[in-house]
């Protein structure tokens with residue numbers, strides 16, 4: 641009887657851990673989007689997505705702040721997009 645209780649506790653804990661791990665994996669894939677991906681998904685919503693060579697690195701900083709407000713992006717998303725646009729200059 642005692643063995644059975646222990647076994648069921650272990651089983652429940654195992655399922656719990658599995659759910660926890662799956663949950664983390666899912667949320668990771670959402671936040672793990674690259675700058676390029678975020679740029680492609682967001683910057684074409686209102687106008688043609690500008691490409692890296694269109695503006696200088698300093699200009700991308702300002703545009704990032706401006707479009708962060710327009711596109712309702714988080715700091716993390718904006719930084720990723722700006723880094724992507726700056727890096728391929």
Ligand code: HEC
Pocket residue numbers: 679682683684685686687690702703706707708710711721
């Ligand atoms: C919600 C709509 C919307 C989204 C999404 C959006 N933009 Fe814009 N964007 C505008 C509008 C409107 C303008 C015209 C200038 C203004 O009035 O803000 C503009 C202008 C620009 C300009 C011209 C320079 C400037 O700052 O005015 C650039 C470059 C630009 N956007 C880049 C981007 C990038 C990069 C993204 C993705 C992070 C983006 N936009 C996402 C609406 C948007």
